[in-house]
Amino acid sequence: MQHVAAAITFVHNNKKRRDRASFSIQLCRHSTFHAQMQFVIAAVTVAAATAAVSAATPAALTIFVIQVHALVVQHVCAFISVSCHFHRKSSSIVGTMGKYAAWPGRKFAKKLLLIWNGHIGKKKKTIRVRTEDGSPLESKVAIMPGKTRFGNNLDILNFTPASVFNFVRESTAKAKAEEVFQSTKLITKNVVYELIRPFLGDGLLISTDHKWHSRRKALTPAFHFNVLQSFLGIFKEECKKFLNVLEKNLDAELELNQVIPPFTLNNICETALGVKLDDMSEGNEYRKAIHAIEEILIQRVCNPLMYYNWYFFLYGDYRKHSQNLRIVHDLSSRIIERKRQQFQQKQLGEVDEFGRKQRYAMLDTLLAAEADGQIDHQGICDEVNTFMFEGYDTTSTCLIFTLLMLALHEDVQNKCYEEVESLPEDSDDISMFQFNKLVYLECVIKESLRMFPSVPFIGRQCVEETVVNGMVMPKDTQISIHIYDIMRDPRHFPKPDLFQPDRFLPENTVNRHPFAYVPFSAGQRNCIGQKFAILEMKVLLAAVIRNFKLLPATQLEDLTFENGIVLRTQENIKVKLSKRVT
Numbered sequence: 016m017q018h019v020a021a022a023i024t025f026v027h028n029n030k031k032r033r034d035r036a037s038f039s040i041q042l043c044r045h046s047t048f049h050a051q052m053q054f055v056i057a058a059v060t061v062a063a064a065t066a067a068v069s070a071a072t073p074a075a076l077t078i079f080v081i082q083v084h085a086l087v088v089q090h091v092c093a094f095i096s097v098s099c100h101f102h103r104k105s106s107s108i109v110g111t112m113g114k115y116a117a118w119p120g121r122k123f124a125k126k127l128l129l130i131w132n133g134h135i136g137k138k139k140k141t142i143r144v145r146t147e148d149g150s151p152l153e154s155k156v157a158i159m160p161g162k163t164r165f166g167n168n169l170d171i172l173n174f175t176p177a178s179v180f181n182f183v184r185e186s187t188a189k190a191k192a193e194e195v196f197q198s199t200k201l202i203t204k205n206v207v208y209e210l211i212r213p214f215l216g217d218g219l220l221i222s223t224d225h226k227w228h229s230r231r232k233a234l235t236p237a238f239h240f241n242v243l244q245s246f247l248g249i250f251k252e253e254c255k256k257f258l259n260v261l262e263k264n265l266d267a268e269l270e271l272n273q274v275i276p277p278f279t280l281n282n283i284c285e286t287a288l289g290v291k292l293d294d295m296s297e298g299n300e301y302r303k304a305i306h307a308i309e310e311i312l313i314q315r316v317c318n319p320l321m322y323y324n325w326y327f328f329l330y331g332d333y334r335k336h337s338q339n340l341r342i343v344h345d346l347s348s349r350i351i352e353r354k355r356q357q358f359q360q361k362q363l364g365e366v367d368e369f370g371r372k373q374r375y376a377m378l379d380t381l382l383a384a385e386a387d388g389q390i391d392h393q394g395i396c397d398e399v400n401t402f403m404f405e406g407y408d409t410t411s412t413c414l415i416f417t418l419l420m421l422a423l424h425e426d427v428q429n430k431c432y433e434e435v436e437s438l439p440e441d442s443d444d445i446s447m448f449q450f451n452k453l454v455y456l457e458c459v460i461k462e463s464l465r466m467f468p469s470v471p472f473i474g475r476q477c478v479e480e481t482v483v484n485g486m487v488m489p490k491d492t493q494i495s496i497h498i499y500d501i502m503r504d505p506r507h508f509p510k511p512d513l514f515q516p517d518r519f520l521p522e523n524t525v526n527r528h529p530f531a532y533v534p535f536s537a538g539q540r541n542c543i544g545q546k547f548a549i550l551e552m553k554v555l556l557a558a559v560i561r562n563f564k565l566l567p568a569t570q571l572e573d574l575t576f577e578n579g580i581v582l583r584t585q586e587n588i589k590v591k592l593s594k595r596v597t
């Protein structure tokens with residue numbers, strides 16, 4: 016039986032859970048005992064809070080989350096939504112309540128508010144996002160109108176992974192995203208990333224400040240052209256295995272979500288980490304665990320009360336989360352151990368036999384840094400987890416969508432076929448240079464990433480007061496950047512919902528704004544693995560197109576998009592294959 020549980024949620028927007036908290040009310044459907052427990056807790060808190068709010072002045076209602084959406088400013092057509100957590104601090108409510116000393120529930124409500132807002136009363140000033148020139152905020156940004164007197168908090172009732180995706184998209188407005196990308200102050204990730212921290216630790220994706228700077232500097236050479244070139248043989252070998260899988264699925268409907276991920280996981284493990292996965296079951300278990308972790312993450316995003324670790328521990332899927340974390344962390348530990356043994360046997364030198372400075376793959380680089388005392392074991396684990404995840408799921412997603420689009424657009428597929436036909440017959444003879452010259456295939460990958468970016472939304476937060484787009488954003492303001500919508504802006508990509516790889520032909524990109532196309536993000540925190548990804552995908556796509564004709568089995572209209580760590584669809588994506596006769 017389904018229960019409707021009302022939960023008052025309090026989303027803190029800084030680590031210390033201090034002021035500028037956002038406050039939202041959410042109803043969630045559950046059928047478990049936990050839901051009943053939530054209901055009891057929630058019923059009490061709702062009653063107390065409602066009483067507190069109605070007892071206080073209407074000004075008290077200013078505790079709420081407003082999604083502030085920046086309007087267009089000047090020439091850039093990026094989209095950005097700045098989720099500014101507006102409120103008047105709980106302390107002001109408590110203060111206002113002083114006038115209602117006679118109200119019997121006052122003490123209880125005050126206590127509740129104090130619990131919610133840990134360090135209440137330390138600062139008396141309310142800090143809000145404001146415009147630099149003093150004009151009304153609405154003149155600079157689009158503020159999502161709330162449907163109730165609680166602002167837009169109640170508008171997110173019954174969130175699901177699919178509705179989160181749509182809500183985030185609807186709340187988008189035009190503004191300059193380049194200021195966010197370019198800002199040296201805005202390199203810290205926002206509160207949502209804290210939910211991935213148990214999985215990825217303080218690796219390159221999540222870390223910030225000095226740690227991020229030094230790791231990024233150390234790891235950049237591990238993705239140098241020469242290193243990538245040394246990976247080519249591995250990509251080709253894995254590709255041969257993949258083609259064998261396809262051979263077995265001729266004329267049947269092929270579920271891309273099943274066959275692509277093992278290919279990209281093997282690739283990242285064998286190249287960047289330098290370790291071959293022992294058997295298929297090792298990889299399967301890892302992928303299943305990642306999926307489970309992602310599902311739990313989304314549950315937490317859908318119910319902000321779950322942001323609290325204690326609440327998640329008591330009422331969330333904490334145990335399932337821990338079990339799956341153990342699986343992924345065990346695999347990465349085994350990988351590090353295997354590599355460490357190899358590393359100790361063959362200490363890596365500073366220069367090669369020709370006296371040139373050697374460049375190492377990613378895990379070798381980290382082990383060398385460990386030997387120099389620059390990183391500890393935990394640091395290596397965090398980076399390995401980050402690279403395994405980032406390097407596998409993102410490229411899988413892109414390959415799945417690219418193969419789907421090729422199946423749906425026969426003309427595009429034929430043009431790609433013409434291009435790849437010119438490559439040497441034996442794939443072992445194809446050089447990196449020849450892969451780089453597959454210009455049209457690259458346009459196809461880019462167009463697919465434009466329409467279906469593997470990472471649709473990213474986030475930042477202000478660690479100090481920051482001015483962006485004429486808005487003064489106080490410390491802890493949460494910012495989400497809508498990569499998905501940036502790249503569907505008709506001013507830069509006319510008819511954005513049409514798949515047109517020609518948009519990326521060199522002659523058509525000359526005047527495009529540098530921040531109009533950002534599937535790998537932009538600025539300092541852009542993707543370190545983008546060249547790796549493009550090369551890996553080209554190797555696979557060229558081989559598939561040369562050997563098979565792709566036919567549609569899934570239509571775009573069949574798909575329901577969902578929010579995940581990467582872009583997800585509720586349905587598996589399928590294509591059909593027929594062997595090309597040469």
Ligand code: HEM
Pocket residue numbers: 204219220221231283287401402405406407409410413464468469470473474534535536539540541542543544545547548
């Ligand atoms: C189609 C493939 C890929 C896409 C679309 C993609 C996209 C992105 C995006 C949008 C970011 C910024 C994330 C943020 O700001 O929160 C990012 C960061 C990152 N990506 Fe990728 N990525 C891809 C492939 C890869 C691969 C293959 C690797 C590793 C080999 C990788 C490793 C990373 C890392 C470590 C970061 C964090 C970089 C930093 O903050 O310094 N990515 N990626």
